Amino acid sequence: MANLVFSDQEFQRIADLMYGAAGLSFNDSKKSLIHSRLAPRIQKMGFGSFADYIAMLEDESQAAEFQMAVDLLTTNETYFFREPKHYDLLQQELPQFANKAGLSVWSAASSFGDEAYSTAMLMTDLQTAGRIGPNWSILATDISHRVLLSAKEAVFPQDRLRAVTPERLRRYCLRGEGPSEGQVLLQDKIRQRVQFGQLNLCKPFGGLGPFDVIFLRNVLIYFDPPTKVDVVDRVLSLLKPGGLFFLGTAEGRVPCKTPLQTVIPGAFRKAA
Template identity: 35%
Template structure:
């Protein structure tokens, strides 16, 4: 049966009107928990956003209101089963291939030549807060292109995110054709595989790139489970969601995991100004470990 847009709009508006509202008390409990467990700031201005995003969980669990969900979440059984869903509710997974392209231009033109000249081992790269995989696969393309032109160059990429669901999408490495439109044609032909069903308009990252990326789950509020040092760390538009003390701690953690002379790339909305870090700025939002 076909329904007109007017009917859909009326139903949508009715659903919004009838949706349960979150009390200030419940929001305070949620925000304190989210800050403690994930380090993510949840000021009062985020109440409407959180209220709306939790509607799907209320429906999935057949719950009538946020107080009921709150009671379930803070029970031992509820916390164990619901924590991964709550992570997906409060995190923002906005990313694109070749996002902030000047970073990748600098990586290819100066950072990789410098690292290749100074070391004879494989280069280690970390994409921290990798979301659905666009950033680490972009890195894999750029590093593979450099490897094709420079003998004896090898690399590995670690990609981490707090959300297991989004990591699974990254591992699957399937994207819409619209999503990869920004990828240069030469790289599309080389590293993207089109779906056999052309009606689906999907592509998948080629196996030789997928095997270059090791995806792991990581909550920045917990101890980092790896100790090996990296040559390049991309952590862009991630720490902006944390308070300043947490940002300071995280940037210090990144510095500890950078080799001397290694490079840290951050987002253009982020800053290390005022922090006592062993870094020198080499370009806007690009720093080198000293």
């Protein structure tokens, strides 16, 4: 791959693109890493230069390829059914929340939609089994317009679905062939259950909720301590009393003033 030139200017374009759209930060020391991760993909697609590939990534209609590039440049930090014990807890608890008003779930830092679509698969299973009714909804929000465009397309690199059971893959997914080999498209019955919207958690927001379940996993790392408290309490104001709140297991204690009870690591119940 040494014959594929990667200039400082091209590195900066990719770094700016990844930071602006997905919050990924690459300093100058990461230039060789980006070259080694993307060069094979660029040559496989038949591009003769980094500049041509970057132009493709900057085209918002190429959201699926942008997501592929993000995957190549990260260690797959987001994937379907991440932290499976959280979904086991949901499977136990959601039927208890079910009522005539329906069930509402908010994925508050949804990224490419892995979390929201995983929840949609679980809730569709529960509905099929008669454990919850059909009146449920999932809202997925993120600050990045580009990430949301990709999420709405619901096309994912196959590895991102490695924790999805074979039964769910058959019921809810279509495997790509030919040029789309290695990618998976979610079926409409899952895509249609998730509503996406752009939202900055650091600014006041209204007109949402209340929710039975809120995910706020693996996003607080980007905020300073006072902002963390402000964001978490604002988000929790939209959680119904007794509702479930999820952080990433490795994030530890919840930075907030709202009374919460720990259920399992990373999962909390709002005081009634």
